[in-house]
Amino acid sequence: MADSNWRAVFGHEEPYDEQVDGIETTIDTARDGGYTVIEGACGTGKTMIALTAGIDLVRDPDTDYERVLVLTSVKQQLRQFETDLETINDALPDDSRPVSGLTLVGKADVCPYNRERVAGFDDGNVYDRCETLRDRTRDITGEGGETTAGSLAGRARSQQIGLADSGTRDTGGTFLETTGEATPYPRQLPEYSDGGPVGAETEYCPFYARYLEDLPEEGSDSDSAEAVPYDFTTAGAVTPEDLVAQSVRHGTCPHSVMGAVLGHVEVVVGNYYHAFDPRTVGSFTGALLDESTFVVCDEAHMLEPRVRNLVSEGITDTSLRDAETELSRVIQPVKFEREGRQVEGGSKTADADLVRAELNDSEVSIEDLDRTLEFVQDLRSELDRRVTAHLDRKWGGWKSDIAALEDDEVPLRDPAEPAEDELSEWAREAGYGDADWTRAEAVGAVVERILNEAESEDRTRSSPAVGRVLGEWYRRGHTDHFREIELERTWNETEPADSWRRAYTARLALHNCVPSDAIGSRLASFGGGILMSATLEPMAAFTEVTGLDYLEREEDRPVVERRYGLHFPAENRESFAVAAPKFTYDNRGSVDESNPTRTHYVRAISKAAALPGNVLVAMPSYTEAEWIADVLCDRLDKPVLRDASSDDEATESLKSDFFAGEGKVLVTSLRGTLTEGVDYSGDRLSAAVVCGVPIVNTSSPRTKAVRRAYDDEFEDGFVYALTIPAVRKARQAIGRVIRSPDDVGVRVLLDERYARESWDSVRPYLPDDGEFQPVSPDMLELGLERFRSRLD
Numbered sequence: 127m128a129d130s131n132w133r134a135v136f137g138h139e140e141p142y143d144e145q146v147d148g149i150e151t152t153i154d155t156a157r158d159g160g161y162t163v164i165e166g167a168c169g170t171g172k173t174m175i176a177l178t179a180g181i182d183l184v185r186d187p188d189t190d191y192e193r194v195l196v197l198t199s200v201k202q203q204l205r206q207f208e209t210d211l212e213t214i215n216d217a218l219p220d221d222s223r224p225v226s227g228l229t230l231v232g233k234a235d236v237c238p239y240n241r242e243r244v245a246g247f248d249d250g251n252v253y254d255r256c257e258t259l260r261d262r263t264r265d266i267t268g269e270g271g272e273t274t275a276g277s278l279a280g281r282a283r284s285q286q287i288g289l290a291d292s293g294t295r296d297t298g299g300t301f302l303e304t305t306g307e308a309t310p311y312p313r314q315l316p317e318y319s320d321g322g323p324v325g326a327e328t329e330y331c332p333f334y335a336r337y338l339e340d341l342p343e344e345g346s347d348s349d350s351a352e353a354v355p356y357d358f359t360t361a362g363a364v365t366p367e368d369l370v371a372q373s374v375r376h377g378t379c380p381h382s383v384m385g386a387v388l389g390h391v392e393v394v395v396g397n398y399y400h401a402f403d404p405r406t407v408g409s410f411t412g413a414l415l416d417e418s419t420f421v422v423c424d425e426a427h428m429l430e431p432r433v434r435n436l437v438s439e440g441i442t443d444t445s446l447r448d449a450e451t452e453l454s455r456v457i458q459p460v461k462f463e464r465e466g467r468q469v470e471g472g473s474k475t476a477d478a479d480l481v482r483a484e485l486n487d488s489e490v491s492i493e494d495l496d497r498t499l500e501f502v503q504d505l506r507s508e509l510d511r512r513v514t515a516h517l518d519r520k521w522g523g524w525k526s527d528i529a530a531l532e533d534d535e536v537p538l539r540d541p542a543e544p545a546e547d548e549l550s551e552w553a554r555e556a557g558y559g560d561a562d563w564t565r566a567e568a569v570g571a572v573v574e575r576i577l578n579e580a581e582s583e584d585r586t587r588s589s590p591a592v593g594r595v596l597g598e599w600y601r602r603g604h605t606d607h608f609r610e611i612e613l614e615r616t617w618n619e620t621e622p623a624d625s626w627r628r629a630y631t632a633r634l635a636l637h638n639c640v641p642s643d644a645i646g647s648r649l650a651s652f653g654g655g656i657l658m659s660a661t662l663e664p665m666a667a668f669t670e671v672t673g674l675d676y677l678e679r680e681e682d683r684p685v686v687e688r689r690y691g692l693h694f695p696a697e698n699r700e701s702f703a704v705a706a707p708k709f710t711y712d713n714r715g716s717v718d719e720s721n722p723t724r725t726h727y728v729r730a731i732s733k734a735a736a737l738p739g740n741v742l743v744a745m746p747s748y749t750e751a752e753w754i755a756d757v758l759c760d761r762l763d764k765p766v767l768r769d770a771s772s773d774d775e776a777t778e779s780l781k782s783d784f785f786a787g788e789g790k791v792l793v794t795s796l797r798g799t800l801t802e803g804v805d806y807s808g809d810r811l812s813a814a815v816v817c818g819v820p821i822v823n824t825s826s827p828r829t830k831a832v833r834r835a836y837d838d839e840f841e842d843g844f845v846y847a848l849t850i851p852a853v854r855k856a857r858q859a860i861g862r863v864i865r866s867p868d869d870v871g872v873r874v875l876l877d878e879r880y881a882r883e884s885w886d887s888v889r890p891y892l893p894d895d896g897e898f899q900p901v902s903p904d905m906l907e908l909g910l911e912r913f914r915s916r917l918d
Contacts, residue, residue: 132182135225137174137213144690145171145178151686152179156420156654157189160684161674163426165662167692168865172658173203173210176422177393179656181214181225183420184392191420191653196395198424199432200803204229207395207424211363227363228387230396230411236370236380238333241304245315245329254586256381259315259331261585266318266330267338273318275338279377282316282332305371309333333379340378350386353378358387389413398429402648403436415648421655425803427662427854430641430671434832437644440612440635441595443627446506448588449570453499456481456576460492476580484579490565490572498569501553501562502592508552509634512536512611513626525624529617536611541830544605544838549634563600566593599636605838608637608831637828639835646673650681660861661854663689663893667846691895698870699863700913703889703898704906705881706730709746709818717753726903727876728754731815732761733907734874737914739789739812744859746818748795754817755793762791769794785810796820801859813872814863819879819888821852853891856880872913873898874906 132149133141141149144166152162152175166172180194196207208229215224233252234240240247240256247255267275302313315329340353351358355376358364364372373380388394388411400411407415423429459478485491516536517524524531538547553562570593577587599609612633613626621628638644649655649672662668665687669675678685692699706726707713713723735741735758743758745751748771755768767784769777769792777799784792789812794800797820822829829848836843856875863871875881879888881900892898901909 131186132178134222135181135185135214135218136178137210137217141174142171142693144693145175148172148175148688148690149179149182151688152176152656153182155684155686156183156191156656158684159417159654160686161649161654161677162656162686162688163662163665163669163674164656164658164688164690165660165665166658166688166690167660168861169692169694169867170660170690172660173206173424174213176424176656176658177207177210177214180420180422181392190418192418193389193391193414193420194393194422195401195414195419195652196393196422196424197398197401198395199398199428200425202803202805203424204395204397207393208363208365211393211395215362224360224362225393226359226361226391227393227395228358228369228384228391229363229365230384230388230394230400231366233381235366236373236384238302238304238309238370238374238380239315239331241370242302242313244302244313256331257586259329260334262328263330263334263338267335275335278316278318278330278335279310279332279339281318282311282335283377302374304374305367307371307375309374310377331379333374333377334382336377337379337382351390354383354386358383359390363393364391385410398432398436402433402644415651417651417653419652421649421652423655423657425659426657426668426672427659427851427858429645429657431851433645434638434641437641438635438637439595439598440633441592442634443506443509443632445588445592446502446509449573449592450499450502450506452573452577452587452589453495453502453569456573457492457495457499476576480580481576484572484576488568488572490568494565494569495573497562498566498593501558501566501596504556504558505549505553508549508556509611509632512549513613513630513632516611517626524626528623528626528629531613531615531626531629533615534613535827536613537827537831538609538611539604541608541827542834544603544834546604547609549609550599560600563596566596569593595634595636599634602636602638606638606640606835608639608828608835610635610637610827637831639832640671640839642671642673642676642839644673645671646676649673650677650683654683661857664850664891665689667840667850670840671846691893692864692897694864694867694869698868699873700871700909701873701897701899702906702909703875703880703892703900704730704903705878705900706876706903708879708886709877717749727817728757728761730874730876730903730906731817732758733910734813734815734872735762735766735791736764737813737872737910740784740806740810741789741791742800742806742811742814742859742862743791743793744796744801744814744816744856745793746796746820748798750817751793751795758791758793764788765790767792769798769800771795771798796855796859801855801862804862805865806862807865807869811863811871813874814860815874815876816856816859817876819849819852819877820855821848824848849888850891853888857892872910 132153148164155162164172183189183191184194198204211225211227218224233256234249237252237256239245240249240252263278266272267278300312302309302311311332316332317328318330319328337353340355341350342352355378356372369384370380373383394414399406401407401415456476459476460481463478513536521531538549539545570589573589574587578585612635613630614633615629616631618628669685674685677683707723709723709727715721731743731754735743743754745754752768755766758766767780767790769780781804784790796816833843833847836847840846860873860875863869863873875898879886880892880898881889883889
């Protein structure tokens with residue numbers, strides 16, 4: 127077993143027995159290049175287990191580990207890691223070096239201009255605006271530029287001083303402030319003009335200019351971390367707010383600082399994007415993905431669905447249109463030259479010499495450009511034809527009520543029968559062969575280089591993404607990948623009134639149905655790690671769908687499992703699995719119906735919701751949540767709050783209302799955000815009721831395709847793709863009640879599939895601890911009354 131050095135960085139006086147076992151198992155396994163998989167109930171201290179083990183490995187000179195990379199899908203858990211890291215640092219001896227940490231967030235969260243909504247910045251455009259400003263700043267200050275980065279930053283400071291001297295400080299928000307810190311620059315974006323007109327095309331970013339000024343000279347042995355004007359290695363856990371405050375105080379770019387220190391801190395806290403999204407890894411975090419990193423996958427029950435989305439591909443109708451335009455702009459000058467015509471004056475389109483020079487340095491010809499343009503044009507026309515035909519079949523007179531159209535899917539093959547998709551068949555019949563699909567990627571890269579060179583500005587172009595997806599469309603299999611057209615409800619007044627493009631964004635989607643290879647191969651790139659959650663059972667299924675079994679079987683890397691149940695006083699809780707009729711659509715019907723199934727559920731939920739204190743009621747959908755909320759409002763004397771699909775701000779407001787004052791009922795969907803990763807500790811929650819088994823819509827083409835792919839890969843697609851994830855959702859919701867040794871509460875699983883053995887029973891996928899004893903609906907009422915009397 128591991129020696130006791132880890133206690134030097136453990137954040138509390140005395141660990142639980144489960145923590146001792148978890149930490150030492152994790153350390154031993156990681157030293158052998160392996161992974162520890164922990165299912166631990168709330169209160170196990172999983173966050174502290176992971177951080178303690180990881181930091182001990184990083185600080186052990188006998189290992190190759192240099193950092194801990196934490197990945198989580200829930201913001202609440204991200205904050206928990208920040209809190210536990212602070213706890214570790216607070217507990218260290220005064221003469222010990224604090225553990226350095228950094229939390230990764232996006233540009234929207236750290237850009238000073240976006241945080242303060244300056245000059246038209248918003249979360250939707252911050253990335254493109256930032257890149258444009260950076261490019262312009264580099265152009266002005268780079269080799270052959272008109273001035274230096276230091277001079278640009280100085281100009282911005284001078285502009286602020288000048289405005290302040292003129293007495294305008296109180297009228298125009300002259301001084302930019304964020305996180306309570308004043309910056310050295312004016313609130314508005316500064317402009318650079320060397321005698322020419324000023325305007326949007328002369329704006330630059332002074333924060334980025336200062337960062338460029340502080341970078342070490344090219345060719346030196348120094349790295350970009352030396353551009354950070356403060357000592358981040360002794361700052362302990364640096365939160366996004368800390369990062370922004372420290373950076374803007376020195377006038378430098380927070381996002382650039384984040385990238386500069388990324389490889390120099392001991393603990394990096396991020397989300398699944400930072401390890402599994404190809405674009406994020408390629409542009410930002412790729413250097414962390416090697417054997418010197420100990421990785422922590424928190425909320426690991428979400429790893430499979432989140433990564434499935436991240437490694438799936440797609441291109442929108444708009445991207446195809448933009449790629450068509452970009453290809454035309456590159457082809458046009460060569461075509462016009464051959465025809466003896468001139469490109470219209472004022473155009474930024476590349477000239478013929480530039481196009482030929484770039485083509486000569488590549489394996490792409492002008493004929494390849496022509497052929498790819500033709501392919502993209504025909505592909506977009508075929509997409510238009512298929513969407514129109516689908517709407518005509520399904521909605522009839524849709525053009526007369528286009529605003530009523532809903533999100534939809536158009537499968538390109540029978541989801542249950544893997545075969546070549548219809549779009550690939552169309553392409554072959556239209557005369558497009560293998561080369562047309564595969565050359566698009568190289569063509570897209572060349573088009574991007576030519577246009578960026580012509581415009582002296584690096585921008586995100588559509589052609590590379592379109593080319594990449596077309597190549598993947600051709601290469602990927604038809605069982606483990608599913609192709610369809612996604613129709614997402616939007617609204618675009620610029621499109622014709624009778625066009626589906628006014629109501630929809632259409633997307634050619636290539637879904638990765640079985641992401642186990644993508645997950646397993648990425649985990650293999652790390653030195654070792656830990657995957658943990660309160661809901662991983664059954665473990666065998668989890669290790670299969672995440673590719674861990676492949677690591678163990680084929681790469682001889684150990685995978686060690688641990689299970690830690692609730693160790694809080696059993697007398698503080700009651701747990702019921704109620705044999706009420708199955709809450710399926712066939713049994714319950716629509717929300718407008720009155721039938722025995724709904725009567726059973728109204729009675730049981732009302733009894734549980736009437737318990738003293740706050741009660742959480744989780745339904746299979748928001749529609750069902752609205753139904754039961756209306757019913758409870760008429761039957762209960764306590765307030766009833768209803769959650770709806772909404773933004774983070776509305777959800778936080780609802781939580782605050784729920785936690786404030788006397789007891790209330792909060793009704794939500796099991797597919798919402800209030801049933802996972804939310805801390806209901808203390809007296810915030812006295813009971814939770816889960817109604818039905820939250821199996822996703824099985825009629826969705828994508829769901830059918832995933833189920834079929836899992837049939838082929840794991841033999842039982844319904845269980846692996848639908849049943850097990852649904853039970854984990856239910857267990858996450860029910861786990862909100864008991865969060866500490868002092869918590870008292872009731873947990874109710876309401877549906878006979880939790881209580882009885884049957885062909886569709888989910889009881890085998892509940893923890894095998896005997897806590898959820900099956901009871902009849904009548905016995906539930908008796909059990910609730912006994913528990914209530916105990917509380918009184």
